[in-house]
Amino acid sequence: MKKFRKAFAAIETLAAQTEWSDAVTLVRPEHAGARGFWPEGFRAAGVYAGIKNKRRDVAVIVSDRPASAAAVFTKNLCAAAPVDVSKNHLDCSPATMRAIVCNSGNANAATGQKGLEDARSMAAKTAAVLSLQPEEILVASTGVIGVPLPADKIIDALDDVPEQLQQGSCFDAAEAIMTTDTFPKFFALDVSLSTGTVRISGIAKGSGMICPDMATMLSFLVTDAAVEPAFLQSMLNSATARSFNAITVDGDTSTNDMVAVMAGGHGPEITPGSVDAETFYTALLELMTFLAKLIVIDGEGATKLVEIRVHGASDDRDAEAAARTVANSNLVKTAIHGEDANWGRIIGALGRSGARFEQEDLAVSFDDLTILRPGFISDFSEEEAAGILSKTSYTITISLGNGPGTAVMWTCDLSKEYVDINGSYRT
Amino acid sequence: MKKFRKAFAAIETLAAQTEWSDAVTLVRPEHAGARGFWPEGFRAAGVYAGIKNKRRDVAVIVSDRPASAAAVFTKNLCAAAPVDVSKNHLDCSPATMRAIVCNSGNANAATGQKGLEDARSMAAKTAAVLSLQPEEILVASTGVIGVPLPADKIIDALDDVPEQLQQGSCFDAAEAIMTTDTFPKFFALDVSLSTGTVRISGIAKGSGMICPDMATMLSFLVTDAAVEPAFLQSMLNSATARSFNAITVDGDTSTNDMVAVMAGGHGPEITPGSVDAETFYTALLELMTFLAKLIVIDGEGATKLVEIRVHGASDDRDAEAAARTVANSNLVKTAIHGEDANWGRIIGALGRSGARFEQEDLAVSFDDLTILRPGFISDFSEEEAAGILSKTSYTITISLGNGPGTAVMWTCDLSKEYVDINGSYRT
Known part of the structure; x- marks a missing residue:
């Protein structure tokens, strides 16, 4: 299973580079198999509907009891039927x-009334095989837009779900939501609270159309903590803004984005305002940021993960506009790909970002190497810059001046493989 | 001169595809050489400063008398010194x-106080060799950002200008403003007015960083018409919005964009509100649109020129947002490159454009072939679609509903060559 070996390697590498809070214990990726990935009360399956080749393409995650749920959805006006x-x-x-039921290979977007009926059928059949009500099911789809969903194939495949549900493994489910992803994305961690330990586990898919406001990305998170739905939603909103909405691959926002979380309640309770709530939120944000970075690492044709940090902006909104414009610029992204210390393109992007600043105040660093000091003084060692730019992961820090505004985003390079992958996706 | 042969071919092909107004007579591209390109009263030169390899890199266009002048500039906050x-x-x-004096190979942007002094020196030296005042000179630069301008080289090269000035040819000047352009861009036309004929001639450069609000594009236009500066500026503003600001290659807006026009006054006078003014404006717009399309055709790595027409929007602003988002989408542009009738990506882009519409009202055509009818009905012939998509130039028409808003933009495909060109531009 080459794609799982690739996932293990990516997860181990990124986990080692990440700063984790003290309360967090990482679940090793190999435990995502039979040894136990999901929190108590959750099971998952990935089955074959035959939408695309011979690959698992329908995932189901089930809670053994009614779970608090929260979700955020794409803001695309052409939101897909399952989103509705x-x-x-x-x-x-x-x-x-x-x-939660999710198919890959077809987005069920731009499919009109029939699309809505198909999404409802997916929910109804999932409910039927699990003896639940349709309204207790979240539905998601990802794949090509504008092609009618082969609903019959999915309906048939859902019959296999009950016997395939696994307590421990996330492998089949994580695989079943992949599109052009080259490896399945999953991670879990245990969080020490004052009243015991809770687990948070998540799977995600991304690859193309990844942009702020989520793009074709899906992530499903579950925890055994007991959390009121409204509080869960508010934590999800905040954490999404700082994780999945702070990544970009190509600036495109999809019709199908969705991040959903279910809290089953077998474990300790998290109440708003408590120290435990803060610990839990931090861990949730860390997990979501981790999954978001995995998406960037596996961006279509991507070979580099670059963190864009902006500080000194007039306010956070300006900082975000600056970070986002730099992170989305094709010219910056091709320079990152070419390992070219072309800071002028960063300046060009900042200038059109809408952020307010004085040109002469701008400063830019690559990791710890100062590339540009205020007053447009640039006298860095090209050799040292080349050393940083040749790495697969580094940070570009931009100062706009002395204001309080800050932002962080993650982006990847733009490579020829992106064009290859996207030039013939539909055919 | 391979690049001139390429220019002739591109110009002839595009000219034949273009609808011209009755008052216009085209100047054949071969006349852009010694036989006469510039209007009466104008001369031009392109000289060697040695900024980049062995290529002409400094252009000068001179009027034999004070000419009415108008210009539009980049809105990038980090505007280059010559813009200031x-x-x-x-x-x-x-x-x-x-x-007008313009160098290529270095943008003189992000160069601080020294950059301003260098841009002033360029103007002063140009004035000196032509016995003019520095304030009578427009200065422009294009090329890499953030590298100090080799002003001495330019100052030295300007000594050669007086003896190089040519009445007829635009070849040297058009070549001297090229950066990654693969061919020089120029065109001229004669306009029949009630009181005689005027000529409008223009050169342009583009290639990368081409986006609405102009990106690294420069165009210099001259005419022998007599036009008041304020009226000239107002015509330039309107025509720029519908030509150079309606094209996009990669969504990046540069620090150096500039379109300038000089009207020398040897020919008939154009007064606001007259029939001649309308005829003249239409011809100016046609010439600017023609040069703008040449820029898209020669976009970095571009192989296709695609017109995006949007109608039925609530207002023109919505139509423009929709057209621009589609035209800039990397996913749409890679599908265009891959000749894939992936209309779902157009829907996805429309949905995130900010334009208001009902999903079910959307309709899409490629040239005359209906790809999508309202209600998400899509039953086109893949074979016919493939025939259109294989062409080097076609139109995508999008209807958002029944509103009065319309917009037109021109874009190109995104190819692997774009990544190649931009991955190593600086080095």
Whole structure:
């Protein structure tokens, strides 16, 4: 399983580079198999519907009891049918859910009334095989836009779910939500609270169309903590802004984005305002940021993960505009790919970002190497710069002046492989 | 001269595809050589400063008398030094100019106080060799950002200008403003007015960083018409919005963009509100649109020129947002490159454009072939679509509904060559 070896390597490398809070214990990636990945009360399966080749393409994650649920969705005006259906279900249940069902290979977007019926059928059949109500199911899809969903194939495949559900492993489910991802994305951690330990586990998919406001990315998170739905939603909103909405691959935002979390409640309770709540939120943010970075690392054709840090902006909004414009600039991204210390392109992007600053105040560093000091003084060692730019992961720090505004984003390079992958995706 | 042969071919092909107004007579590209390109009263030169390899890299266009002048500049907050200097000169002269000087190979951007002094020196030396005042000179630069301008080389090279000035040919000047352009861009036309004929001639450069709000594009236009500066500026503003600001290659906006026009006044007078003014404006717009399309055709790595037409929007602003988002989407542009009728990506881009519409109202055509009808009905012939997508130039028409808003933009595909060109531009 080459793709799992690749996942293990990417996860181990990134985990070693990441600063984790003290309360967190990492679940080793090899434990994502049979030895136990999901928190108590959750099981998952990945089955074959035959939408695309011979690959698992339908994932289901089930809670053994009604779980608090929260989700954030794409803001794309052409949101896909499953997004509409999931929003409805979250509204009509009192924000408790029992399962998530997701297919890959077809986005069920731009599919009109039939698309809505198909998404509802997916929920109904999932409910039927698990003896649940349709409104207790969140539905998601990812893949090509504008092609009718082969709903019959999915409906048939869902029959296999009950016998395939696994307590421990996330492998099949993580694989079943992949599109052009080259490896499945998953991670779990245990969090020490004052009243015991909770686990948070998540899977994600990304690859193309990854941009702030999420793009074609999906992530499903579950925890055994007991959390009220409203509080869970507020934590999810904050953490999404700082993780999945702070990454970009190509500036495109998809029709199908969704991040959902279910809290089953077998473990300790988390109440708003408590120290435990802060510890839990920090761990949730760390896990989501970790999964977000895995998406960037596996961006279509990506070979580098670059952190863009902006400080000294007039306010956070300006800092974010600056970071986002730099992170999305094709010219910056090709320079990153070419390992070219072309800081002028960063300046060009900053200038059109809408952020307010004085040109003469700008400063830029690559890791610890100062590339540009205020007054446009640039006298760095090209050799040292080349050493940093040749790494697979580094940080570009930008100072806009002396203001309080800060932002962090993660981006990747733009390579010829991106063009290859996207030039013939549909065919 | 391979690059001139390429220019002739591109110009002839595009000219044949273009609808021209009745009053316009095209100047054949071969006449851009010694046989006469510039209007009466103008001469131009392109000389060698040695900024980049052995290529002409400094262009000068001179009027034999004070000419009405107008210009539009980049809105990038990090505007280059020559932009500042040119703005100042336009402000302090009563909007009359005698010459434009432009170097390629170095943008003189992000160069601080020294950059300003260098841009002023360029103007002063140009004035000196032509016996003019520095405030009568517009200064422009294009090339790498953040590297000090080799001003001495340019100052020295300007000594050669007086003896190189040519009445007829634009070849040297058009070549001297090229950066990654693969061919020089120039075109001229004669316009029949009630009181005689005027000529409008222009050169341009583009290639990368081409985006609405102009990106690294320069265009210098001259005419023998007699036009008041304020009226010239207002015509330039309108025509720029519909030509150079309606093209995109990669969504990046540069620090150095500038479109300038000089009207020398040897020919008939154009007064606001007259029929001649309308005829003249239409011809100016046609010439600028033509040069803008040449820039897209020669976009870095571009192999296709695609017109994006949006109608039925709530207003023109929505239409423009929709057209621009589609035109800039890397996913749409790679699909265009891959000749893949992936209309779902167009839908995805429309949905995140900010334009208001109902999903079910969307319609999309490639040339005359309907790809998507309202209600997400899509039953086109893949074979016919493939026939259109294999062409080097076609139109994508998008209807958002029944509103009055319309917009037109021109874009190109995103190819692997773009990554090649931009991965190692600086080195």
